[in-house]
Amino acid sequence: MTAPLLAISHLGAVSGRGIGVPILRDVSLEIAHGETHGLVGESGAGKSTIAKAVLGILPHGIRLTKGRIELAGRDLLSLDARARRELLGAEVALIPQDPLTALNPGRRIETQLTDGLILWRGQAFKEARRRMLALLEEVQIREPERVMRAYPHELSGGMRQRVLIAAAFGLEPKLVIADEPTTALDVTVQKQILRLIRAMQARHGTGVVFVTHDLGVVAQICDRATLLYMGKVMEQGRVATLLEAPRHPYTQALMAACPRYDRPGQGLEPVPASVFATCRAEIAAFDRAEAGHG
């Protein structure tokens, strides 16, 4: 059996000094080549922290306490900064949350898009530009030539997100991490962007980690998903199974909280307090066990 594309095992993280506040509690997950994996949870569940830990861009004050992150069998955490940068730069790409600030306002699109190819493939600007022009067409941007020469502020939010998607696939990475890529966009644009990511993923055979709080999005584009609550994995598995027959009460409660267009009378139930209590009790039990070991 070959190594999975991304294997996170027993990852723990805390914020603050000393023992700190736990942010991730023993998170393990595996992502196969070409798989789209959803990281689902509410705010503060640790889904973005996982993404940032993989990319090595954890904010100040958050540090990993244990666990391994392996990319195609290579332990990322044991690499020195330079080797890690080389590995990540070429093989893992990020589709950021907010397309409005993720492009440098002071540089033309063409110079930003070609950065990666020039840096990691040693291509000349013209060559890199040709390649990215083709990608812009692939993400269905009309008049890619004009977009190339534009500055970010001349493009709409949806257009910028398309540019960022093209940028993410530019180096043919093995893994793309999409950090809530549709949150900042209009609902109508969201759907196009989701389809686009799905299409690009299928065409390029890329593995995708999809960070979101929206179970509807997970249902649409993910193969498998991990459900987090307070940094602990609540339920994990194939999306079909997860949504058809949720085992964990938290998953069930989240399902009930989703709006159902097919049954307008139902849905939008707030997560009952008893479910949170169950989750908290589980986490408290886990923390006790941890403290006992450590």
Place this chain on the structure above:
Amino acid sequence: MAEAALAKAEPASPERRDRGVLRAVLAEPKVVFGGSFILLLIAVALSAPMIAPHDPLEQDLMSGTLPPHGFAGASPDFLFGTDDLGRDVLSRLIFGSRIALTVAFVAASLAALLGTLLGLLAGYFGKMTDIVVSRLIEIWMAFPPVLLSILVVAIMGSGVGSVIAAIAIIDWTRFARVVRAETMAQAQADYVTAARTLGFGRMTILFREILPNVAPLLLGLVTLEMGIAVIVEAILSFVGLSVSSDTPTWGGMIAQGRQIIYQAWWVFALPLVALFATVLAFNQLGDGLRRALDPVMQR
């Protein structure tokens, strides 16, 4: 309105954008006023030997302290009159602009270079770098600037080079403070994170990603600094610490005119007017540039 809606759906052509910035800059009256005066002054300074009616050093004791045109006893040869040694005030003003502008451009650029570099490093790397640079700025700003510049020139010896060095050594803090704050703000932006995930080194991110976004701010600041440099040069000339006395400078003329102010007020007043107009023009230009290039004010 319809045009605005279209512009959102379709990217504006880059050419139009570039021309747009230029038009925005030129639409600012302060830029037009300040800029044209500075351009005129540059032309005067460059062509000084050709347009000056007299040699600025030529003394003619027979025609000393002649008043400017329009006053009783004026000579048609000397438009702005003469000083107590009979030197032509207009010619001296024209040649004086050379020193003023040289100091303005070189000193302001050097101060900007030094300050921007330290500000970028402090703002981006933080921690010890920031502590060292910030404390340095605080210590620096506690010194009285004029006295400090006199001290620098006194140590280095008089001359244009010393004046320029003094201004750069003292005024870098103006740039460092502003650039540091702006760099800190820019470093939080997602595009910096994006550059990090792409694997760019920190220096590359600092100079290729962050610097271009700090640059518009710098342009206005440099222009304002040029005005300050003109004043500082005049002050140092006034106290006799700038260039040697056989090179005409506005500050030197003011110092000389002060002694004969009751006999020949124009020797004192005219270089003052030149100084005033030049500093005002630089300030207006800098202020106008800042307004025109500010993305918030553009909207």
